[in-house]
Amino acid sequence: MKQSFDFEKQPDIAWCPGCGNFQIRQSLLDAFESLSLDKTRTVMVSGIGQAAKMPQYINTHFFNGLHGRALPVAVSIKAANPGLTVIAEGGDGDMYGEGGNHFIHNIRRNPDIAHIVHNNMVYGLTKGQASPTSRKGFITPVQVSGVINEPLNPLALALVLGAGFVARSFSGDAEKTKELIMQAVEYPGYALVDIFHPCVSFNKVNTFKWYRDNTVWLDETHDISSFENALSKAMSLDPFYLGVLYKGDPKPVFHTQLAAYKNDTRPLFQRNRNMRDVSSLLGV
Amino acid sequence: MKNKVVFVLSGEAGQGLQTVEDFITLAAVNKYHIFSTKEFMSRIRGGNNTVSITFSSEPVYANRDRIDYLFLLNNDALSRVSHRISADTKVFGESYFSGKTGEASFFDLSLNSLSKEIGILYSNTVLFGIIAGILGLSVEVCRDILSMHFSKKGEVIIANNHKAFDIGFAWAMTSGFSVRISPKKENGFKIKDCTEGIGIGALAGGCDFIASYPMSPGTGVLVYLSSKAEQFGVVVEQAEDEIAALNMAIGAWYAGARAMVTTSGGGFALMEEALSLSGITETPCVVHIAQRPGPATGLPTRTEQADLNLAVYAGHGEFPRIIYAPGDFTEAVLLIQLAFYNADSFQVPAIILTDQYLLDSRWEYIPFTPDVNLLERHITETLPDYTRYAFTDNGVSPRGIPGFGSGSVKCDSDEHDENGLITEDNHTRTRMNEKRLAKEKLLLDNFIQPDIRGKADIFIIGWGSTKHVIAEAIQEAGIEAVQVHFSQVWPLPANLFTTFETAEKIIIVENNATGQMSRLLEHCGIIATDLILQYDGMPFSVETLSIAIKEAL
Numbered sequence: 001m002k003q004s005f006d007f008e009k010q011p012d013i014a015w016c017p018g019c020g021n022f023q024i025r026q027s028l029l030d031a032f033e034s035l036s037l038d039k040t041r042t043v044m045v046s047g048i049g050q051a052a053k054m055p056q057y058i059n060t061h062f063f064n065g066l067h068g069r070a071l072p073v074a075v076s077i078k079a080a081n082p083g084l085t086v087i088a089e090g091g092d093g094d095m096y097g098e099g100g101n102h103f104i105h106n107i108r109r110n111p112d113i114a115h116i117v118h119n120n121m122v123y124g125l126t127k128g129q130a131s132p133t134s135r136k137g138f139i140t141p142v143q144v145s146g147v148i149n150e151p152l153n154p155l156a157l158a159l160v161l162g163a164g165f166v167a168r169s170f171s172g173d174a175e176k177t178k179e180l181i182m183q184a185v186e187y188p189g190y191a192l193v194d195i196f197h198p199c200v201s202f203n204k205v206n207t208f209k210w211y212r213d214n215t216v217w218l219d220e221t222h223d224i225s226s227f228e229n230a231l232s233k234a235m236s237l238d239p240f241y242l243g244v245l246y247k248g249d250p251k252p253v254f255h256t257q258l259a260a261y262k263n264d265t266r267p268l269f270q271r272n273r274n275m276r277d278v279s280s281l282l283g284v
Numbered sequence: 285m286k287n288k289v290v291f292v293l294s295g296e297a298g299q300g301l302q303t304v305e306d307f308i309t310l311a312a313v314n315k316y317h318i319f320s321t322k323e324f325m326s327r328i329r330g331g332n333n334t335v336s337i338t339f340s341s342e343p344v345y346a347n348r349d350r351i352d353y354l355f356l357l358n359n360d361a362l363s364r365v366s367h368r369i370s371a372d373t374k375v376f377g378e379s380y381f382s383g384k385t386g387e388a389s390f391f392d393l394s395l396n397s398l399s400k401e402i403g404i405l406y407s408n409t410v411l412f413g414i415i416a417g418i419l420g421l422s423v424e425v426c427r428d429i430l431s432m433h434f435s436k437k438g439e440v441i442i443a444n445n446h447k448a449f450d451i452g453f454a455w456a457m458t459s460g461f462s463v464r465i466s467p468k469k470e471n472g473f474k475i476k477d478c479t480e481g482i483g484i485g486a487l488a489g490g491c492d493f494i495a496s497y498p499m500s501p502g503t504g505v506l507v508y509l510s511s512k513a514e515q516f517g518v519v520v521e522q523a524e525d526e527i528a529a530l531n532m533a534i535g536a537w538y539a540g541a542r543a544m545v546t547t548s549g550g551g552f553a554l555m556e557e558a559l560s561l562s563g564i565t566e567t568p569c570v571v572h573i574a575q576r577p578g579p580a581t582g583l584p585t586r587t588e589q590a591d592l593n594l595a596v597y598a599g600h601g602e603f604p605r606i607i608y609a610p611g612d613f614t615e616a617v618l619l620i621q622l623a624f625y626n627a628d629s630f631q632v633p634a635i636i637l638t639d640q641y642l643l644d645s646r647w648e649y650i651p652f653t654p655d656v657n658l659l660e661r662h663i664t665e666t667l668p669d670y671t672r673y674a675f676t677d678n679g680v681s682p683r684g685i686p687g688f689g690s691g692s693v694k695c696d697s698d699e700h701d702e703n704g705l706i707t708e709d710n711h712t713r714t715r716m717n718e719k720r721l722a723k724e725k726l727l728l729d730n731f732i733q734p735d736i737r738g739k740a741d742i743f744i745i746g747w748g749s750t751k752h753v754i755a756e757a758i759q760e761a762g763i764e765a766v767q768v769h770f771s772q773v774w775p776l777p778a779n780l781f782t783t784f785e786t787a788e789k790i791i792i793v794e795n796n797a798t799g800q801m802s803r804l805l806e807h808c809g810i811i812a813t814d815l816i817l818q819y820d821g822m823p824f825s826v827e828t829l830s831i832a833i834k835e836a837l
Contacts, residue, residue, distance in 0.1 A: 014706075043686045045535070048697070056696070056706055061686035063538050064696040064706075065531065066561050072495075072528040073535035079519050080493060080539035081687050105524035259513035259520065260492070268492045269540025269663065269685060271517055275656040278488045281512075282617070283474040283651040 003039050005032045005058050013057055015050060016124075020171035020197025020208075024118060025057055027177035028089075032058070035182055042085045045074035047099060050125050051091035051118035068098025075111040079255045081267035082112070085185060089116040093123045096132040096152050103154075107161040107190055112253040114184040115192045117154065118171075120199040121206045128202035138205060154194050155234035159227065159246055164189040166230060166246040170211050171197035173242070180244065188250040196240070218243035225249075287341040289463050290348050291415060294365050295357030298329040300408045305335045307412045307433070309646055311426045312339060312419060313475050315467045319344045320475070321645040323822065326500070326584040332360045339419060341466045345612055345647060345752035349825040353418065353461075354388070355411065356381055357395070374461070376414075391459070398451055406448035413452020418461045423453060473648040478638060481616030481647075482572055483508030486544055488617060488654035489624030490661070491570070493519040493543035495532035497551060500584050501640040502574035505546040526551040530558035534567050538695060540663055540685040542624050544570040549578050549591040556598045559633050563603025565695045566673070566681070566720065568627035568634070572620070575639040577821045586821030587640035589748055589795040595635045596774050596804065602717070604724040606630075607774035608732070609637040611751025613647035615771055617654065625658040626730065630723050631680060637773065639795070641823035642749035666691030671702045675715065679722030724775055732772040734783070740764040741788040744833065745812075747773050747801050750793050750824060757829035763837065765791075773801065781809035789813045791836050795823060 006029050015021045032042065044055035048067035055062030061084075065073050074088035088095075095103055095117045106115075121138070123129040129142045133154065137146040158166050165187040169177040177195060184191035196215065198208045216239040223229050230246030255261055264271065291308075293301050302322070309320050316339040325331035336351075338344050351368045356377030362384060369375065373388035382390055393414070395407040409430065416426050430445040456462075476484075482505045486494070496506045506520070513520045519536070523529035529545045536543035547555065552573045562569040573595060577588035595607050606626055608619040616638065623634035666684035670691025674681045681702075684693045694704030699716060701707045734745075737755070742763070746754045747770040758765050768783070784790060792802040792812040797819035802812045814836040818824055 011705075039692065040690055041687055043539075053706070055694075059692065061693045062695070062704075063535065063565070064698065065534070065565070066557055066697055069527065069531040069558070069561075072523070072531035073538070076493070076495065076519075076521075076532035076535035076541075076543070077539040077686070079521070080536040080541040080543075081685075084539065084687050101524050102528055105528070255519075260517045262514055264517055267540065267687065268517070268519065268536070268542075269661065269688065271492065273487065273490050273492070273516065273659050275488065275654060275659065277516070278484060279651075279653040281484045281487070282649075282653075284653050 002033050002036050005029050005039060005060055007059050011057050014053055016201050018200040019050070020120065021051060021054070021118060023171040023174045024177065024195055024197060025054060027174045027181060028054070028058060031178045031181040031185065034178070035185055037085055041083060043077055043087070045070045045077065045086060045088045047090045047094040049091040049094045051089065052094055054089050068094055069102065070094070071099060071102040071106045071115070074113050075106055075109060075254065078111050078113055079258065081269065082255045082261070083267055086113045087116060087185065088113055090118070091124070092117060092119040092121065092133045093131045096154055100132070104161060107158055107163045109254045110162070110164065110190050110251055112188055112255065113190065114181070114187070115190065116181065116184070117192070117194050118197055119154070119194050120197050120203055122199050122203040124199045124202050135205070153234065154192070155245060156231060158192045159231050159234055163192055163246070164248045164251060165191035165244070166234070167192065167244045168194045168196065168240070168242050170215055170242055171195055172208060172211065176217070176242070183244065187247070189253050214238070215240045215242050218245070287465055288344060289339050289352045289465055290350050291337045291339070291353045291355070292351045292365060292368070293335045293355050293357060293411070294361035295333060296330050296360065297324060297327055297333055299357060301333060301335045301357070304408050304412055305337065307426070307429055308337060308415055309475050310429050311416055311421045313473060313648070314425070314471065315419070315421060316340060316465070317342060317344050317468050317473070317648060318475055319346060319645065319647065321347050321641065321823070324585050332364050334365060339463070339465065341468055343648065344756070346756040346826050347641070347645070347753060347823050349827045355393070398455060399448060401451070402444050402448055406444060409445045409448035410452040413449040414456045416449070417453040417456025419463050472650055474651055475646050475648050476613055477644060477646045478610070478613055478616045479504035479643045480508055481613040482546070482620050482636065482638065482643070483512070485617035485620035485654070486624070487512060487516055488658070489621035490542040490659045491544050491624060492517055493533065493536040493541040494545065495521045495523045495529045495543070496546045497523050497526045497529050499548045499551045501576055501643050502546040502548045502551070502572060504643060505572055526554035527558065530555040530569065530571065531561070533569050534558060534562055534565070537567050537569060538685065540661070540688065542628065544572060546572040546574065548574050548576050549594055550580065552591070552594065552598065557600070560599035560601055560603065561697050562633045563599060563601065563605070563720065564697055564699070566631040567695060568631050570620070570623050570627050570634050570636070572636045572638065574643055575637060577819070583821040585640065587795065587823050588819060588821065589639055589750070590797070590800065590819070592637065592773060592800040592804070595637055603720050604632050604727055605774065606632060606634045606727055607637060607772070608634070609748030609771055609773045610642065611748055611769055611771060613649045614652070616642070619771060621654050621658055628662045630726050631683060632723055632727070637748055639749050663688065665689040666693065672704045673700060673702045673716065673719070675702060675719060678726055679719045680726070727775050728777050731775070731777055735769040735771065736766060736783065738764065738766040740766050741786065742766065742791065742837065743768055743784055743787040743789065744791045744793060745770070745801070745805070746793045747771070750795060753824045753826060753829055754793055756826045757824070757833055760826050760830040761834050763833065770801070773804070776804060776808050778808060780805070784810050789837070791816060791833065793824070793829065795819070
């Protein structure tokens, strides 16, 4: 049975009017409903930032933890109870900056989670500083002469680390965003959806129009099973390609390879420790 | 007749000292009481490491400086132990040590020559034979230990080891060295190090998840639980950093697991923000901090009790926590087991503070069955109207988990309302803060009173790993004193001072430079007259501590 993840009474949403996050929220709600996800078995995990507030506005289980630390929490929730559908969501600063180390190493783990990153190339909640994906020359109150660092390329990075599903969307294309989220949730393994969206308050360069002008949706001629094609599309900055860049054959996921699941598939909380076995370790 | 004898093996990293220690302690545990400890350099090969094994007619649980039998196993083996030898020490080594051992008696012993016939690889087993011979251990027991240890290596290897053992044993017999202390009267003891104690205790506490980043001396617990992961169904993951480790443990608790991390002070410093996350989300966690000397990298393989303040004050904001500090194997098992139970019951972080000396020493204990009731999980099946942070009388809200019940479990690191939704309402903030802090009362209601022994005007206070060295130093000093051992170091009840009202002298003993526990006790009205502090990276010895205690009187 399809369940709505929306609220009967609209929550007090802390985003700025016109923020791309609203459209992403609608895509997410539609995706969950279309996937017939079970609210009692769906967990959203986030860090801190405007994007990371998303779980507050979706009516399901959530753990809204520390800035940058959504992935370790999401991965361990899935490992403790593999029957849950786990989605980690946050912004570019949260996931690629503060949480960069977790981004790298959790792709290596290949947990069966969907990783949704709102990428607006700026820090919103802290009022307009550069993010890891800000373009060179972007002027901010901190980077007063413009950003001098090379921007991070999250899609290329995810690909070379072995991510099985790598996609990019634009919040303005709500239906396509919904479809990519659905694919990511269904993909058995780590699945990244990077979502371009405008920050109407602090990014006057990468606007709604800028994204429209600088992005191109991949068409059916793009072979999503080809790593080389995916990488070349990920490396392209003019235009930025949208869609599924790569969908590889599923590989063994993190929790199925753990010793704890070798002889027992139950979630950890349903198991009982045998104290006799513990006592025998003590020589009883 | 002396009732204790101390054997020291001095050699280099990678030489297999620990294997010899394994063999000897296993072989002798039914005849003598044993305490074994080791100290080593932060390197993989070479340097100088020592293993000190005390054999005794009476129970023994502490480190001694004195050496009765010293075995020098490489050419660097003497300088770092020379201050521990006396006229009573018998030193054994290659002939080049002759004349360099001061007033101690020196005896030529070339393990290389003795093992030449079967191969130099067997020199450790020859040494085992020598020590077994000197101690008069059962040849049969020793041979069984070797057979067991090398069971996977095949008959030839086992036979060679037996042969090597016989060579050593025969050498001891012909050379006439023999220890004459009476065997112990009580039996039924086992001996293990506290790394295993923490690991077994974690299993007894229901631990089914550990994520950690390797850091000495805490890594052993991760290694131990890895070895039991399949049998006991423990998720074990080496995290990319300590920040991930504690966040993973918290995520696992959120999903219904009983999770822990093991680390040292430096790693825990990286976990502080996550400890605070555990505090505000009221998601339990268990943290094992294996202390070593800091600041920063400090002395990576040495011991200290200098992270008490770190544990007590770690994390931004205000939230309650429990901190236990075991003083031997049995306490290590029981306290980490209790840490899991209480973290779960009160939805707070629980910290176990150990140190390198405690973890790497081998302690006797009487086997026991841990309390099965402490495995009870404090989670609730949710209903559709479930609220994670419902206000209650004692501050503890029923804890639901995702996947168990029909409600939604909403946890937030932002200040939140009863539903887990972000709020900036000042009234709610005040109430939530008070709700979390109210749990401190529950922790104090469950405070583990200090272990108090003796009746006198002099009180000697310690915590954690100094428990037995203080007891044996008091005995060695031949004085009357009350020994007070704290195995719970936080929170401390305000009325603690009443215990000390009759004290004329209060001596506090700590393996740190600033007397961190003494400062915590000051807040409870307990003012030390003397502090005995050691912070050279080594544990107290019975001898140095008994002298320091006598000087303080």
